[in-house]
Amino acid sequence: MTDLINHIVDISVGELVYGGAAMGRLADGRAVFVSFALPGEVVRARITQEKRGHALAELVEVIHPSPERIQPRCRHFGACGGCHYQTLDYPRQLEAKQAILRDQLQRIGSIQSPPVTSTVASPEPWFYRNHVQLHLAPGSQVGYQAPDSHTVIPIQECFLPEKPLNDLWPLLDLEAIPGLERVGLRLGAGDNPMIVLEGHSGEPPELSVDLPVSVVYLDDQGAVVLAGDEALIMEVRGRLFRVSPGAFFQVNSSVAGLMVDYLLAHLPLSPDGVVWDVYCGVGLFSAFLAPRVKHLVGIEISPPACQDFAVNLDEFEQVDLYEGAAEAILPGLPGRPDGVLVDPPRSGLEKPVIDAILNAMPAWIAYVSCDPATLARDLRRFIQVGYRLESVTPFDMFPQTYHIESISLLRR
Ligand SMILES: C[S@@+](CC[C@H](N)C(=O)[O-])C[C@H]1O[C@@H](n2cnc3c(N)ncnc32)[C@H](O)[C@@H]1O
Numbered sequence: 371m372t373d374l375i376n377h378i379v380d381i382s383v384g385e386l387v388y389g390g391a392a393m394g395r396l397a398d399g400r401a402v403f404v405s406f407a408l409p410g411e412v413v414r415a416r417i418t419q420e421k422r423g424h425a426l427a428e429l430v431e432v433i434h435p436s437p438e439r440i441q442p443r444c445r446h447f448g449a450c451g452g453c454h455y456q457t458l459d460y461p462r463q464l465e466a467k468q469a470i471l472r473d474q475l476q477r478i479g480s481i482q483s484p485p486v487t488s489t490v491a492s493p494e495p496w497f498y499r500n501h502v503q504l505h506l507a508p509g510s511q512v513g514y515q516a517p518d519s520h521t522v523i524p525i526q527e528c529f530l531p532e533k534p535l536n537d538l539w540p541l542l543d544l545e546a547i548p549g550l551e552r553v554g555l556r557l558g559a560g561d562n563p564m565i566v567l568e569g570h571s572g573e574p575p576e577l578s579v580d581l582p583v584s585v586v587y588l589d590d591q592g593a594v595v596l597a598g599d600e601a602l603i604m605e606v607r608g609r610l611f612r613v614s615p616g617a618f619f620q621v622n623s624s625v626a627g628l629m630v631d632y633l634l635a636h637l638p639l640s641p642d643g644v645v646w647d648v649y650c651g652v653g654l655f656s657a658f659l660a661p662r663v664k665h666l667v668g669i670e671i672s673p674p675a676c677q678d679f680a681v682n683l684d685e686f687e688q689v690d691l692y693e694g695a696a697e698a699i700l701p702g703l704p705g706r707p708d709g710v711l712v713d714p715p716r717s718g719l720e721k722p723v724i725d726a727i728l729n730a731m732p733a734w735i736a737y738v739s740c741d742p743a744t745l746a747r748d749l750r751r752f753i754q755v756g757y758r759l760e761s762v763t764p765f766d767m768f769p770q771t772y773h774i775e776s777i778s779l780l781r782r
Contacts (some may be wrong), residue, residue: 379397381414383408471486
């Protein structure tokens with residue numbers, strides 16, 4: 371293998387692959403993944419990483435552009451690591467995500483003809499994020515991390531946060547806060563923003579807040595309120611959710627609503643049924659499932675999310691929550707559920723979680739995933755022991771980016 375790092379090569383690229391790149395071939399036949407290239411293009415690219423079977427490259431110049439290539443909206447596109455598909459119009463992004471998901475299920479999951487439906491569009495392809503995380507750039511600026519690096523690219527504009535968050539970040543003056551690592555901006559119902567200052571100092575900073583916002587300092591010790599409220603209120607399908615600064619919530623509230631609609635329309639819920647909601651967070655899905663079943667069990671590791679869950683589902687007698695790691699709790703959980711909903715982090719399901727679900731033999735499994743590769747790996751296990759994959763539906767939670775959210779339905 372010759373050392374090609376930093377070599378500039380001209381490449382004809384084929385299909386888009388997961389991760390925001392398109393695939394071509396080097397002269398020696400190895401696959402090369404060129405970020406920001408589009409199918410059908412001839413591009414000039416610089417090799418950045420070389421492995422035995424493939425290489426990674428960054429786009430230097432588009433020699434023959436695809437007829438589908440459009441002008442990106444944002445001046446930081448390509449330098450900032452946040453967006454990958456601004457050069458494709460939105461309907462084409464949705465098709466690409468369907469194809470990439472199908473490809474991942476075939477290649478990683480060895481699933482012959484995966485029943486992947488069309489991607490459900492985000493009602494807002496821009497200005498959809500209720501939560502962004504900004505890093506500090508030199509000179510009191512804020513920015514996002516560059517692709518594949520920890521370098522912070524200062525930003526002057528971003529078309530992903532909901533508008534009230536976009537009005538907020540240019541007003542922040544963060545230079546004077548010692549030990550600050552990241553800043554989260556979250557938007558609650560009624561356009562109420564919260565600024566989450568993240569650090570490791572153990573000492574909350576002293577600051578004056580002259581904006582109508584809540585400000586919370588978050589470190590390993592927990593959260594300290596510096597101004598306003600201690601938690602956000604989020605709204606999905608007319609239901610309000612308490613969400614603590616350290617707790618997860620789906621970043622695109624409208625698409626979260628579409629996912630809830632989808633689950634309610636497709637899950638075989640019955641008033642005598644038992645459902646486990648594993649990785650339940652603050653109870654988004656549980657809150658809509660609980661009124662339709664006899665017993666719902668939530669499992670969640672994050673203490674603040676569990677506190678929120680307890681508040682958000684307080685009205686339901688038939689709900690139990692277990693706080694801890696799913697892999698520790700599930701193997702000892704009594705009872706046989708009719709259905710199990712899982713919504714794990716990117717790493718997917720740990721082996722003890724899959725084993726415990728298979729042991730419980732639910733009639734159906736709904737798998738909400740934000741990572742096609744781990745989804746493919748995990749679906750394969752369920753299919754191998756006799757579950758039928760009925761459908762995989764991508765939901766475009768993250769327009770303009772390569773990320774793919776999906777819901778898969780399996781039946782025994
Ligand atoms: C993708 S979020 C989904 C949350 C929820 N279903 C929702 O839609 O809001 C994943 C959740 O799993 C939790 N989590 C991560 N690792 C876990 C583990 N090992 N056991 C249980 N919960 C875990 C996280 O704290 C987070 O709340």
